[in-house]
Amino acid sequence: MSALYDRVALIGLGLIAGSMALAMRRGGLAGEIVGTARSAETRGVAVEIGLCDRVVETAAEAVMDADLVVLAVPVGAMTAVAEEIGPKLKPGATVTDVGSVKRHVIGAVAPFVPDGVHFIPGHPLAGTEHSGPRSGFAELFENRWCLLIPDADTDPGALQRLRALWEAMGANVETMDADHHDLVLAVTSHAPHLIAYTMVGVADDMRRVTDQEVIKYSAAGFRDFTRIAASDPTMWRDVFLTNKDATLEILGRFTEELFALQRAIRTGDGAHLFEYFTHTRDIRRGIIEAGQDTDAPNFGRGAVKE
């Protein structure tokens, strides 16, 4: 495939930007990939492993003459980056982001995007529990969804080109409204992450059960929670602070439902529990049929050796 963008600037060099660099290079999708990160250590690693064609020290420098600028920093850092790069953006360029929250990012970035530059927020629903410049891999986006958030004024050509890039990196692309995105993700991602963090915190705090026991006997269910609760703390702090309303709404519903199940346990209402647990099985089946997870037992984990 010929390059879709002559020069792509990646601002932030973590799991997502790193995987984009590798996927773009694999597909020959960008003429040149310029990267930057706030920390000198991250930039050093990026140079060492040859993640980008060029690594520069500042975001302002990175976006010079870039046709596509990807904001891949924690959501809470978007305003500062947008303010820094705004005056340097090339006319006709596209700015996108990969943040997990969309309404807040639009409010943080849009005011700094000059006329003549296309701002199309985005969110690839892909990731692992690992983070940092060494954690990326070219296959991360394969058969994963990428949501783009155009508005009524979005240039159709710019949208089409960005969609083509994500598709060429292996993703399925949908467009969505920002508020709806934030609600859907509160359900499928933000609330589950907070719940997993909470459960792992509780386990760690149980003084009548030792740390060692929690770890040894984790395979009984708990270890799946620990994977989610090992995700990047900065990223997740920012997600909760910037998608506050939707997250709190879902957590409110969750608590209500949990209380109903606790009551069923306390009163010995086995019929209620059985009915509830039967129903949730169907959702799993739907996810497997939609190709969004493996049906292999335990996610197809290999036997873990000591």
Add this chain to the structure above:
Amino acid sequence: MSALYDRVALIGLGLIAGSMALAMRRGGLAGEIVGTARSAETRGVAVEIGLCDRVVETAAEAVMDADLVVLAVPVGAMTAVAEEIGPKLKPGATVTDVGSVKRHVIGAVAPFVPDGVHFIPGHPLAGTEHSGPRSGFAELFENRWCLLIPDADTDPGALQRLRALWEAMGANVETMDADHHDLVLAVTSHAPHLIAYTMVGVADDMRRVTDQEVIKYSAAGFRDFTRIAASDPTMWRDVFLTNKDATLEILGRFTEELFALQRAIRTGDGAHLFEYFTHTRDIRRGIIEAGQDTDAPNFGRGAVKE
């Protein structure tokens, strides 16, 4: 290895008993494996796939002359089975079980075990989200823990033989007190399962987000919960009803902690969130170092194809 028991009776032929049958056969650990299940359909499948040497219609028949009897039925069905087999047990035989709750099982089974028969409760911490006679596999117990619950009167020789069986099936064996077992498992398994069931139920019930969206965008975290929430409904109903106190205690702590995090979100206390999320990462590291999970991203799931 030569057979550890001349005849083993498996009561119930689901994931655990099926895996035991396959692991015992692989290792030549039992002279003869006799199986039974309440449903004719399950017994038919067991015959069809050759899971046991012999499949019989009743538990009473299965335990005739058996040296080891394994109760592998849902915890709520233990009393009825114990009552049925009690008078038929061979003197000197060992009875064990694989239930997820131990105090309740002891109360349900012990009264029916005659003098001269050894009752040693057990619990292999192994499983998948699949159930039924076709779901077993010989490797299920490899490097997983099996907890045995002897008491002061337990015959050391009988205990040693049962331990040797589990070790020969690949498990690491520890002994533990029944009440402590029930508390540890409430933390590492029972509470996480109820929480996963709850979150999946909430997602399904969100009318402003469609079922289709929940399924499509599940890879952002939610899909890990759906795996746990696809576990066997009968088994889990019984677990919650019979480990009520410990489960409710952990859920109470969980809710308290969740409220504290919700409050941090509402008040914008990013420092609290960041500190909490950093700490939970350490637990994950401990689990991987203990060989209880893989460090491969996303559990080493293969790319899921459409």
